[in-house]
Amino acid sequence: MAHSHAASARLMADHAAVRRIGLQDLRTALGKGIEDFGAMPTHALFLIAIYPVAGVLIAAATFEGQLIPILFPLASGFALIGPFAAISLYELSRRRELGLDTNWVTAFSPLTHRSAKAIALVGSVLLALFVAWILAAMGLYWALFGDTRFASIPALAREVLTTPRGWALIVTGNLVGGAFSLLALAVSAVTFPLIIDRGTDAATAMETSLALVRENPRTMLVWGLIIVGLLIIGTLPLFIGLALVLPILGHATWHLYRRAVMP
Numbered sequence: 001m002a003h004s005h006a007a008s009a010r011l012m013a014d015h016a017a018v019r020r021i022g023l024q025d026l027r028t029a030l031g032k033g034i035e036d037f038g039a040m041p042t043h044a045l046f047l048i049a050i051y052p053v054a055g056v057l058i059a060a061a062t063f064e065g066q067l068i069p070i071l072f073p074l075a076s077g078f079a080l081i082g083p084f085a086a087i088s089l090y091e092l093s094r095r096r097e098l099g100l101d102t103n104w105v106t107a108f109s110p111l112t113h114r115s116a117k118a119i120a121l122v123g124s125v126l127l128a129l130f131v132a133w134i135l136a137a138m139g140l141y142w143a144l145f146g147d148t149r150f151a152s153i154p155a156l157a158r159e160v161l162t163t164p165r166g167w168a169l170i171v172t173g174n175l176v177g178g179a180f181s182l183l184a185l186a187v188s189a190v191t192f193p194l195i196i197d198r199g200t201d202a203a204t205a206m207e208t209s210l211a212l213v214r215e216n217p218r219t220m221l222v223w224g225l226i227i228v229g230l231l232i233i234g235t236l237p238l239f240i241g242l243a244l245v246l247p248i249l250g251h252a253t254w255h256l257y258r259r260a261v262m263p
Helices: 002-015 023-039 041-048 050-064 068-085 087-098 116-145 153-162 164-188 191-198 202-215 217-235 242-260
Strands: none
Touching: 023 041, 023 087, 023 217, 023 242, 068 087, 068 116, 068 153, 068 164, 068 191, 068 217, 068 242, 087 191, 087 242, 116 164, 116 191, 116 202, 153 164, 164 191, 164 202, 164 217, 191 202, 191 242, 202 217, 217 242
8 A cells, every 4th residue: 555655756756747848938838828818718718717806806895995905906916816817718728739629628627526525625725825925915014104195096106106114115025025026926827727727636736847947937927927027018098908818828838838847
């Protein structure tokens, strides 16, 4: 029995082996992501509509609750769970690659098959990171501004951009947010595609993602910067741009997984 478990562990480790990748692999993955989006625009837009809608709801709840200072952490932190939101996009790319149907019903199949438990576990990890980021951002704001409330975003912006404590908030907040983003990237870079493709358990999938980052720190850092940059662009017009940006990133992530993790 022990020998059987050891053999299974070695086999799983072989399946989860990672490659060295470079900037050309990132360009190729993005190009293929754009191709997938072009081939399946209706499905992608339908599947991803919840993302900008959720962003708008977050903004509305923030304004209503007079928690304007926490709007940016909410909006930026929501991207931490973006990999979970793109699960259906990974499945669409997988099915297109295999020449299978790519309708919206089959796109949700990973949530009902053997992968559902592993997906839920990794999703819980990302959700915990999101909650931790919000708590850290709130703690930082209270440490610098106390109970100060602002009536509008312009009022907050003036305070943040023209005072020492405002600049301290910007610098420290971005450093802390960057740390959370890097952790989320390391945990989930190829985790969901690996689970969907091979039915891998959550722990092995996350270990593989971490191994990929360890093997390719510079390339994955560039990939993280690309994701952040595109998400920022997507959030500018009231999050609506995410309906274009997130599908492309979701499809591209699948193709990055295919180039980065050995079959």
